[in-house]
Amino acid sequence: MTTPTPQLTTMPAPTSRAARFRQQHGWVVGVAVLLAAMILVRYLQVERFGGFELRALTAGTLMLALLAMAQGVVVLSGGINLAVGALMVLANCFSAWLMEDASVATCLVIALATVVGTAVVSGLMGWLVTVSGMPDIVVTLALHFVFVGVALLILGGPGGGTNPDFSRMVVGGYSDPLPSLLWLVAVFLLVWVPFRRSRAGIATYAVGSDRQAAFLAGIVVARARVQAYVLSGVFAGLAGIATTASLGSGSPQESIALGALLGSVAAVVLGGVALAGGRGGLLGPVLAAFVLTLIPAILLSAGANPNVAVLLEGLIIIGVVMLGGLLELRRRKQ
Amino acid sequence: MSTAVTTSLPRTRRLRGTLADRPVLVLSAVFVLFYLVTGILDPSLFSTGGLRSVLLLACPLALFAAGQTIAFLTGGIDLSVTMTANVAAYVAATQSGAGPLQAITLALVVGAAAGLLNGVGVGVFRVHPLIMTIGMSSVLLGIVSVGLASGGFLTGPAVVPPLLTTLGGGTLVGPVPMNVVVWAGASVVLLLGLVRTGLGRTIYAVGDNPTACRLSGVKVWQVLIATYVIVGILAAVAGLLISGSSGSVGPSQTNSFLLPSIAAAVIGGTSILGGSGGYAGTILGALVLTVLNRLLLTLGAGQAVQQIVYGAIVLTLAWVYVAVSGQRTD
Numbered sequence: 283m284t285t286p287t288p289q290l291t292t293m294p295a296p297t298s299r300a301a302r303f304r305q306q307h308g309w310v311v312g313v314a315v316l317l318a319a320m321i322l323v324r325y326l327q328v329e330r331f332g333g334f335e336l337r338a339l340t341a342g343t344l345m346l347a348l349l350a351m352a353q354g355v356v357v358l359s360g361g362i363n364l365a366v367g368a369l370m371v372l373a374n375c376f377s378a379w380l381m382e383d384a385s386v387a388t389c390l391v392i393a394l395a396t397v398v399g400t401a402v403v404s405g406l407m408g409w410l411v412t413v414s415g416m417p418d419i420v421v422t423l424a425l426h427f428v429f430v431g432v433a434l435l436i437l438g439g440p441g442g443g444t445n446p447d448f449s450r451m452v453v454g455g456y457s458d459p460l461p462s463l464l465w466l467v468a469v470f471l472l473v474w475v476p477f478r479r480s481r482a483g484i485a486t487y488a489v490g491s492d493r494q495a496a497f498l499a500g501i502v503v504a505r506a507r508v509q510a511y512v513l514s515g516v517f518a519g520l521a522g523i524a525t526t527a528s529l530g531s532g533s534p535q536e537s538i539a540l541g542a543l544l545g546s547v548a549a550v551v552l553g554g555v556a557l558a559g560g561r562g563g564l565l566g567p568v569l570a571a572f573v574l575t576l577i578p579a580i581l582l583s584a585g586a587n588p589n590v591a592v593l594l595e596g597l598i599i600i601g602v603v604m605l606g607g608l609l610e611l612r613r614r615k616q
Numbered sequence: 617m618s619t620a621v622t623t624s625l626p627r628t629r630r631l632r633g634t635l636a637d638r639p640v641l642v643l644s645a646v647f648v649l650f651y652l653v654t655g656i657l658d659p660s661l662f663s664t665g666g667l668r669s670v671l672l673l674a675c676p677l678a679l680f681a682a683g684q685t686i687a688f689l690t691g692g693i694d695l696s697v698t699m700t701a702n703v704a705a706y707v708a709a710t711q712s713g714a715g716p717l718q719a720i721t722l723a724l725v726v727g728a729a730a731g732l733l734n735g736v737g738v739g740v741f742r743v744h745p746l747i748m749t750i751g752m753s754s755v756l757l758g759i760v761s762v763g764l765a766s767g768g769f770l771t772g773p774a775v776v777p778p779l780l781t782t783l784g785g786g787t788l789v790g791p792v793p794m795n796v797v798v799w800a801g802a803s804v805v806l807l808l809g810l811v812r813t814g815l816g817r818t819i820y821a822v823g824d825n826p827t828a829c830r831l832s833g834v835k836v837w838q839v840l841i842a843t844y845v846i847v848g849i850l851a852a853v854a855g856l857l858i859s860g861s862s863g864s865v866g867p868s869q870t871n872s873f874l875l876p877s878i879a880a881a882v883i884g885g886t887s888i889l890g891g892s893g894g895y896a897g898t899i900l901g902a903l904v905l906t907v908l909n910r911l912l913l914t915l916g917a918g919q920a921v922q923q924i925v926y927g928a929i930v931l932t933l934a935w936v937y938v939a940v941s942g943q944r945t946d
Contacts, residue, residue, distance in 0.1 A: 362746070416931075416938050417888045419693075423878060424931040431923030438920075536923075537871070544695075544750045557744045589765050593758025600737065600751035607741040 309554030309606070310566040317569050320576045327583045337459035343575040344453065344462040344524045345370070349542055350549035350567035351474065352517035356418075357550050359510035360490035360559030364422040365407060366518045367543030368429035371534060373400050373522020375433040378442025378532030389448040397519035403429075404515025405508055412504040426539065433534035442532040452527035462524070466568065469520060473513070474564050482509045491560025548599050549574055554606075574599075639885035639937060643900035646933070650907045658914040667791035670906055672861065675795040676870070678902035679854035680877035681884070682806055683847035685898045688881055689810070690840060691823040691890025692738060692745035694847045697877060699756040700730045701855025701870045706760060708856055709774040709865045716777035724852050730756060731848020732841065739840030760867045776859050784860020795857045802850065806895045819843055823890025879930045880905050885937055904933075 297305075324339075325331045349366055356363040377396045381389050407425055411418045454461035477483045485506035488496040497503050521542075526532060551557065552573065553566030577598060581591040651670075655661040661670070680697050687694045708723035730752060737748040763770030786794040810816035818839045822829050830836050854873075859865050884901035886893025908929055912922045 410931075414935050414938060416934050419878075419888050420882050420934045421931065423875060423882075424927040424934065427875065427923045427927030427930070431920045431925075431927065434918075434920035434923065534920075537868075540871075540874075544754070547747060547750060551744070551747045557746065587762065587765060589758060589761035591758075592761055593755060596751050596754030596756075596758055600743070600748065600755065603743045603747055603751065604737060604741040607743050611742060 310563070310569065313553060313566055313569045313573065317573050317576070320573060320580060324576060324580055324583075327580065333456045333459040337454055337456055337462075338579075339572070339575065340459060340463040340466075341453040341528050343572050344466055345521050345528070345542075346545050346549060346575060347466055347568045347571035348469070348517050348521035348524060349546040350553065350571045351469075351564045352514045352521060353543075353546035354550045354553065354555050354562070354564045354567040355474075355486070355510050355517065356514045357555050357557060358490045358559060358562065358564075359486045359507050360493060361411070361418040361507065361510070362422070362547075362557070363404075363407075363511070363514055364419060364543060365404075365426045365429055366514065366521075366546050367539035367541070368426040368433075368536075369400055369404060369515065369518040370521045370525065370542055371539045372403075372429045372433045372436075373397070373519045374525040374529075375437040375442065375522075375532035375534045377523055377526045378444060379436050381445060381448065381526065382443035384445055386445050386447045386451070389445045393448075393523045396523060397516055400519030400522065401512050401515040404518065405512040407515075408508040408511025409504075411511070412507050426543070430534065430536045430539050433532075437532050437534050440531060440533040440535075442526075444526050444530055446530075449527045449530055452524060462528075465524075469517075470564065470568065473516065477513060478563070482506065486510050487560055489560075545571075545574065551603055551606075552599065640896050640900060642936075642940070643884065643897060643904060647900055647904050647907065650904060650911060654907055654911040654914055657911070661910065664791040668787065668793055670903070670910065671791065671796050672785070672793040673909075674902045674906040675793070675799045676854040676858045676861075677873060677876055677880060677906060678799055678899055679802060679850050679857070680870075680873050681880035681898045681902050682802060682895055683850040684877050684881040685884065685886050685893065685895050686806070686810070686819060686843055687745065687847050688886045688888050689819050689823045689890060689893060690843050691826070692840070692843070693878070693888065694734065694749045694844065694851075695746065695874065696730060696734060696749040696753040696756060697847065697851035697854075698870045698874045699753040699760075700727050700848055700851040701858065701873075702865075702867060703727075703730070703756050703760055703855075704852035705776075705855040705859035705865045705869065706763070706770050706774065706867075708780060709776050709859060710770050710772045712775045712777040713772075716779040719777050720780070720856060723856055724849055727848040727850075727852025727855075728845050729848070731845040731851075734848065735841030735844035738844060739837035757867070764867065774865050776863055776865065780856055780860035781863060782860070784857040785863075795861070798853060798857060802853065803895065803899060810894060815839070815842055820891055823887075823892075825891070876905055879926075883930060883933045883937075 324335070328335050349370060352366045352369075353363055373396050376399070377392055380392045384392065407421065410416075411421045414421065450458070450461075452461060452465060485496070485501045486509065488499065488501055489503050489506040493503055496506070549567045549570040553562065553564075553568070553570035555562030555567060574595075577595050578591045581594055582588060586594070651661070655666075658666075660666045680701070683694055683697050704723040704727045707726050708719045711719040711722050734745075734749055734752050737743040737752075738745045760770065765771075783794050783798060788794050788797060810819065818829070818834050821834065822836050822839045826836050829839075855870055858870050862869070880901035881893075881898050882888065882901070883904060884893065884895075884897030884899070886898060908926065909922070912925055917925065
């Protein structure tokens with residue numbers, strides 16, 4: 283860097299491949315390394331790291347990972363969706379209400395209908411945001427109440443059920459720990475990756491990074507934003523189905539919706555998606571969801587008091603985010 | 617006919633202008649309307665006791681919403697207010713053996729400390745306020761859980777100091793509960809402070825345009841820290857009053873106030889994007905929401921319908937506000 287000859291032009295040097303990779307994917311790689319390290323720790327911690335452990339990890343993460351994707355896609359489009367948790371609870375209650383004593387085939391139809399339903403509802407929410415000109419925080423917060431209320435109307439209290447075979451199909455069993463991981467990978471590869479490469483996906487990123495510029499470049503901003511909400515609804519609906527399958531019932535409680543919402547935001551931020559929009563992907567949030575699920579498990583096995591584990595979890599999230607803030611500051615100063 | 621049209625057009629325009637400039641007037645009208653409707657359905661609302669119960673319930677909500685309002689004004693938000701309130705209430709209750717004043721002071725210091733950490737995260741480390749305060753909320757929950765575990769520092773006898781019971785649930789005169797005194801004090805400080813003091817004006821300025829603030833020499837991080845400390849203290853006060861009126865403390869006692877506190881500030885016309893709004897609207901927002909709750913209870917609506925109507929009203933009022941003021945976010 284210390285060149286003796288004075289620079290004649292102010293043209294910036296071309297960034298090397300490595301530098302570009304670090305800028306674009308550095309955070310996700312960091313999260314992946316962290317996750318690998320944590321899985322290793324967990325592997326050493328548990329005497330026989332077998333189907334039980336693997337299933338607990340994959341099935342436990344499925345819901346949070348899907349929610350993180352639901353939140354992530356809206357954040358990428360430059361907004362925030364405070365209703366993802368409530369939408370998940372709604373999908374959970376709706377499907378558990380219908381799936382009680384249903385056959386596997388019926389369950390699949392119900393699951394499909396639920397996901398289509400949440401996609402439509404979420405799309406309408408996005409439409410409301412763009413048409414009304416209200417801040418998205420306000421609209422999604424108000425609809426958070428509404429969705430929890432509707433869930434409560436459908437299912438007066440914890441109840442409902444599902445077909446055990448359907449459950450096994452979605453979240454697997456102790457001898458068969460992989461289905462939830464496969465579902466997650468399938469959703470990621472079959473829904474997110476094609477979307478990201480499509481015109482709609484590129485529009486989502488463009489709108490998220492600079493709405494004005496995207497508009498001037500000929501992108502229909504409102505449509506791009508609504509599309510992001512529709513996709514968010516698909517992921518939130520899937521998260522609801524995953525909850526129904528793993529719990530075997532529905533619970534219309536606001537505290538669950540709020541907890542799920544906070545978890546989704548934490549996973550998105552930890553996954554390297556800028557809350558300002560337009561930067562990052564959904565791989566990071568998914569990996570971060572695994573990290574967030576592993577933190578309490580590892581801490582508990584390490585003999586930490588369960589209450590201390592909650593405390594440390596919060597501190598770790600804050601610490602990681604502060605570190606991210608510091609790195610960002612340093613990068614801007616350079 | 618034509619004269620009617622020509623005169624009515626400017627009049628609606630003038631009306632619009634008034635509404636846009638003074639959301640407080642609209643909100644007052646909405647409040648009076650709700651109050652009358654509820655009162656017709658449930659005449660006990662017009663009695664001294666009815667008015668008192670509305671004020672008693674609106675006060676803690678308005679204090680939480682006060683915190684949200686000034687956080688909104690800087691372009692932020694604070695999701696840790698309710699956990700801060702829970703912790704503060706615990707501290708006051710477990711330290712009450714050392715005298716009420718010391719217990720309350722300690723609780724307020726705890727609230728200020730939580731706010732300080734939020735402010736440092738948001739102002740110095742540039743963490744998004746949403747994530748910083750969510751994280752703080754889970755840290756505070758962890759602290760309470762650790763403290764409550766066997767042998768923890770919160771396991772002592774939890775007795776709400778009598779001073780708080782009086783402040784939180786007592787009656788000053790007629791329909792005016794004691795907690796309104798605290799609320800009124802805080803309101804005067806906030807209403808004057810936001811407009812008349814340097815800090816208040818810089819809070820608006822930082823929310824309006826942080827870059828311009830930095831370039832004109834405002835130390836934005838100091839303003840943000842001060843803001844979140846004030847939010848923490850307000851939350852602690854609200855938590856103390858709630859523990860005083862219920863006579864108990866709990867690790868999630870005030871959690872149901874979180875989203876209503878945001879809703880009250882939004883209804884009050886404070887922009888969540890920062891820079892515009894004020895506490896007067898928030899006061900009315902809190903009153904409107906409290907009466908709305910009462911109305912839904914009176915109608916015998918179940919919790920489900922309550923939630924739905926609550927969300928719908930927040931949405932409608934926010935939409936009317938945006939439509940009338942013409943302040944679209946995009």
